[in-house]
Every structure is written in C-alpha cells, then in structure tokens.
Amino acid sequence: MPPIPKFQRETIIEVTYQLIKEEGLERVNARRIAKELGCSVQPIFHNFSTMEDLIHEVNTKIYAKYKEYIMRGQNSEMPYKQIGLSYIQFAVDYPEFFKILFMKETMLDAENFMMADVLGDHIIKEGQKLTGLSYEEQKKFHIKVWVFTHGIACLVATKTIRFSKEEIDKLLGSTVLEMLEGYKKSREEKK
Amino acid sequence: MPPIPKFQRETIIEVTYQLIKEEGLERVNARRIAKELGCSVQPIFHNFSTMEDLIHEVNTKIYAKYKEYIMRGQNSEMPYKQIGLSYIQFAVDYPEFFKILFMKETMLDAENFMMADVLGDHIIKEGQKLTGLSYEEQKKFHIKVWVFTHGIACLVATKTIRFSKEEIDKLLGSTVLEMLEGYKKSREEKK
DNA sequence: ATTGTTATATAACAAATGTTATAGAAAGAA
DNA sequence: TTCTTTCTATAACATTTGTTATATAACAAT
Numbered sequence: 232m233p234p235i236p237k238f239q240r241e242t243i244i245e246v247t248y249q250l251i252k253e254e255g256l257e258r259v260n261a262r263r264i265a266k267e268l269g270c271s272v273q274p275i276f277h278n279f280s281t282m283e284d285l286i287h288e289v290n291t292k293i294y295a296k297y298k299e300y301i302m303r304g305q306n307s308e309m310p311y312k313q314i315g316l317s318y319i320q321f322a323v324d325y326p327e328f329f330k331i332l333f334m335k336e337t338m339l340d341a342e343n344f345m346m347a348d349v350l351g352d353h354i355i356k357e358g359q360k361l362t363g364l365s366y367e368e369q370k371k372f373h374i375k376v377w378v379f380t381h382g383i384a385c386l387v388a389t390k391t392i393r394f395s396k397e398e399i400d401k402l403l404g405s406t407v408l409e410m411l412e413g414y415k416k417s418r419e420e421k422k
Numbered sequence: 423m424p425p426i427p428k429f430q431r432e433t434i435i436e437v438t439y440q441l442i443k444e445e446g447l448e449r450v451n452a453r454r455i456a457k458e459l460g461c462s463v464q465p466i467f468h469n470f471s472t473m474e475d476l477i478h479e480v481n482t483k484i485y486a487k488y489k490e491y492i493m494r495g496q497n498s499e500m501p502y503k504q505i506g507l508s509y510i511q512f513a514v515d516y517p518e519f520f521k522i523l524f525m526k527e528t529m530l531d532a533e534n535f536m537m538a539d540v541l542g543d544h545i546i547k548e549g550q551k552l553t554g555l556s557y558e559e560q561k562k563f564h565i566k567v568w569v570f571t572h573g574i575a576c577l578v579a580t581k582t583i584r585f586s587k588e589e590i591d592k593l594l595g596s597t598v599l600e601m602l603e604g605y606k607k608s609r610e611e612k613k
Numbered sequence: 614a615t616t617g618t619t620a621t622a623t624a625a626c627a628a629a630t631g632t633t634a635t636a637g638a639a640a641g642a643a
Numbered sequence: 644t645t646c647t648t649t650c651t652a653t654a655a656c657a658t659t660t661g662t663t664a665t666a667t668a669a670c671a672a673t
Contacts, residue, residue: 236619236620236621260659260660260661261660261661261662262659262660262661270621270622271621271622271623272622272661272662273620273621273622273623273663274620274621276661276662276663277619277620277621281661281662282660282661282662333580333582334525334576334580335580336580336581344577344582344583374593375570375593375597375600378570378573378574378577378593378597379566379569379570379573380573381573381576381577382569382570382571382572382573382574382576383569383573385525385572385573385576386535386569386572389524389525389526389527390527391524391532391535392532392535402565402566402569405608406566406569406601408604408608409566409600409601409603409604409605409607409608410597410600410601410604411604412600412603412604412607412608413599413600413601413602413603413604414600416600416603417596417599417600417603427649427650427651451629451630451631452630452631452632453629453630453631461651461652462651462652462653463631463632463652464633464650464651464652464653465650465651467631467632467633468649468650468651472631472632473630473631473632
C-alpha cells in the first residue's frame with residue numbers, strides 16, 4: 232500500500248486559489264505554490280497533469296465564489312439592486328478574481344456578463360418588479376444598468392477609484408433610478 | 423566614424439507599438455521585435471538600456487494616440503458627447519492599448535480616468551453646455567456619465583460585447599440623456 | 614519482516630526571455 | 644590607405660518556469 236498522501240488535490244487547489252487572490256494569476260507558478268505548501272513541485276504534478284489543469288480547477292472554484300456572491304441577497308427586500316451591489320462587492324473583495332472572470336477575452340460572452348447564465352430570466356423579472364417595465368423593455372433597460380454596474384466594478388477592481396460600500400450603494404442606486412426616470416420619460420415621448 | 427545605423431530608435435519603437443497593437447503586451451519580447459525588424463536583438467539593446475525602457479517609450483506613444491483620439495472631435499457640434507464616443511472608439515480600434523492604459527493598476531488615477539488630465543476644466547464646461555448644470559453639479563454628474571462610458575469601453579476592449587458604431591452612439595447618447603433627465607428630476611424633488 | 618505500491622524530494626532538462634561578451638563590418642576622418 | 648568609432652550578428656549566460664526522471668521512503672497486505 233502507498234503512503235498516505237500529505238498534499239491532497241483540494242489542498243493544492245485551495246492554496247493556489249489563495250495565492251491568486253492575494254497576488255494575481257501572473258505571479259503564480261508551480262514553485263510558488265510548492266513553497267506555500269512547504270513541499271516540492273512533485274505533489275502538484277502528481278495530482279494535476281499540467282499547471283493549466285490546476286488553474287482550470289481553481290477557476291471553477293473562483294466562479295463558484297462569484298456565484299455565491301450573486302446568489303446571496305436574493306432573498307433580501309431589493310433583489311435586483313442587490314445583484315448589482317454583489318457584483319461590485321465581488322470586485323472589491325476579490326479584484327484578481329474579477330479580472331480573471333470579467334476583464335479578459337476568455338470565459339465571457341454577453342449573456343453571462345449580464346448574469347443571464349447565473350440567474351436566467353429571474354434577473355429580468357426581478358428588474359421588472361422595480362421598474363414596472365414590460366419584459367422586452369426591461370431586457371433593454373437591463374443592458375444599461377449592467378453596463379454602469381460593470382463600469383464601477385472594473386474601476387474598483389483596478390483600484391482606479393476606491394469607493395466605500397456606502398458610496399457604491401448611493402452611486403449605483405441613484406443612477407439606476409435616474410436612468411429609469413429618464414427611460415420612462417423618453418418612452419412616453421416616443422408615443 | 424561609425425556606420426550608419428540601420429535600425430533607428432524610432433523604428434524600433436514603431437515596430438513594438440504595432441506588435442503590441444496586434445498581439446498585446448504579453449506576447450511581445452526582444453526576439454519577437456527583432457524578428458519583425460529582420461535583425462538580431464542587438465539594435466534593441468543598443469538603443470534601449472532595458473526592455474522596460476523600450477516599453478516605457480512605447481507607452482508614451484500609446485498615450486499620445488489616445489490623446490489624439492480624445493482631442494479630435496473637439497471642434498464638432500457636440501464636443502462633450504464626442505469625447506465619450508472617442509474614448510469608446512479608442513477601445514474599439516486599439517483594445518490592447520486601452521487595456522494597458524485603463525484596465526491595469528498602473529498609470530491610472532481617478533483624475534485621468536475622467537479625462538481631467540487631458541482636458542482639464544474644459545470637459546466639465548462642455549458638459550455644462552449640454553446639461554445646463556452648475557459647475558459643481560456637473561462634476562458629480564460627469565462621474566456617472568464617465569462610469570457608463572468606461573463600462574462600454576471595457577466591454578468592447580475585452581470583446582465581451584461587439585457593438586457597431588451606431589449602436590454605441592445610440593446606447594451612450596440615449597442613456598446619458600435619460601440619466602440627465604432623471605438627475606434633474608431628483609434634484610428638483612430634493613428641494 | 615518482506616514486499617508491492619505510490620507519494621515525495623532531489624535534481625535535472627527544456628523552453629522562453631532578458632541581457633551581455635565578443636568579434637566583425639561599415640563609414641567617414643586622418 | 645589606415646584608423647577610429649560604433650552598429651550589428653552570433654553566441655552565450657542567467658533566470659524563470661513547466662515538466663519529468665530517479666531514487667527514497669511510507670504504508671499496509673502478506
């Protein structure tokens with residue numbers, strides 16, 4: 232029988248996850264992970280065929296953390312607003328993860344950027360409760376809300392702007408309401 | 423007297439600039455540049471003490487291109503709108519440059535992200551012409567406009583969303599007007 | 614205790630990349 | 644022409660990083 236493994240798959244993933252969180256993807260490599268684990272690189276390559284493999288599994292964990300952020304607050308009083316705030320808070324708490332998920336060419340498409348992948352129609356319907364718009368109109372309006380939300384998130388992820396939680400809440404909340412006000416008015420004028 | 427240099431400083435900068443434009447900063451290195459120039463790496467290190475040095479000079483050129491984008495259209499009928507459209511168009515035409523300038527920790531601060539560095543008070547005053555807000559109010563409103571503009575630009579730079587020029591014009595134009603409408607209304611209600 | 618299996622450490626290899634030592638070639642000055 | 648300067652190519656060195664070969668050691672079944 233073989234010896235009991237000292238470095239489990241999960242442990243390696245967890246340490247890599249933490250390293251990326253603290254220092255970003257570019258600064259992570261096999262020896263760096265091994266050092267953190269207090270071992271050689273062998274346990275890593277014994278558990279994962281390549282580094283790419285390991286990073287891929289870590290990305291799954293990162294995506295799960297993101298989902299967790301988005302999902303929580305869905306039973307609050309203002310679920311639609313909370314999704315946006317959570318998206319931004321994820322960028323505040325995990326800027327390196329946000330960059331990986333939403334500031335690269337990979338892993339992205341328009342659907343998932345607007346969260347349709349995570350929440351499906353739910354997000355549109357929650358939006359409707361706030362705005363009172365029709366489903367199709369809400370879909371259009373949601374794009375605008377989401378672009379704005381994404382803008383804030385990118386800015387905090389790159390540390391270009393450092394907003395407090397309160398400032399973010401106020402900026403997002405007031406702007407969305409103002410956008411809605413104007414959206415409704417311009418809709419009326421079209422008729 | 424020395425032989426006439428075949429590879430001028432400017433040529434090296436230009437080739438590196440083009441390489442970054444086409445393939446991004448990460449894929450550029452001394453041998454890659456040399457290959458493009460059809461020479462060895464010597465001309466590079468003869469003209470620049472380090473690669474960092476060269477990249478720094480290329481970044482200056484990149485920033486100049488950005489400024490050129492922002493400046494043109496300043497004698498159009500709608501200068502304030504044009505600045506935003508130019509910012510986004512820069513992200514469309516030079517996504518790799520946009521990432522370097524505005525999607526990294528380096529080289530950025532809140533001032534320059536809102537273009538105060540390039541245009542100073544001018545941008546606020548041009549905004550006032552459109553919105554009719556006071557200088558202080560316009561400064562607050564400008565943040566919202568700029569976050570939205572930056573959001574679109576980040577999305578096109580990462581190719582998450584591919585908008586046509588017309589779509590961008592419409593999305594930015596309509597949203598800013600709607601935001602303004604709502605901003606003015608909420609301002610009235612405060613009184 | 615012996616043995617088979619496999620986790621781990623050591624050390625090395627290979628590729629990529631920044632950088633530099635060396636020597637030859639070019640071009641005008643003498 | 645010869646000399647001096649300096650541009651360029653070749654080749655090498657150093658470092659970083661992914662990956663692997665080898666040997667050792669742990670562990671449980673026998």
